[in-house]
Amino acid sequence: MAVNQLRTIMHNAEELCEMLGDNTDLPEWVESKITLAEDYIMTVANYMRSELKEEVVAEGSGKNVVKSVKVGL
Numbered sequence: 001m002a003v004n005q006l007r008t009i010m011h012n013a014e015e016l017c018e019m020l021g022d023n024t025d026l027p028e029w030v031e032s033k034i035t036l037a038e039d040y041i042m043t044v045a046n047y048m049r050s051e052l053k054e055e056v057v058a059e060g061s062g063k064n065v066v067k068s069v070k071v072g073l
Contacts, residue, residue, distance in 0.1 A: 009041070 020026075
């Protein structure tokens with residue numbers, strides 16, 4: 001379910017980017033919604049990165065080495 005929702009978000013974000021120019025003047029409520037959406041997605045991404053790094057450290061050979069983990073959608 002989450003993957004489908006993320007794909008929908010990406011699709012709509014790409015569509016919006018194509019609709020808007022650098023100087024497009026949006027109503028304040030629209031800008032606020034975009035700001036909230038960015039914050040929510042960034043918060044989840046940061047959480048998932050943190051969780052994946054903790055898993056890598058926990059599964060390691062006892063060394064505190066954090067590997068970079070790429071999450072594919």
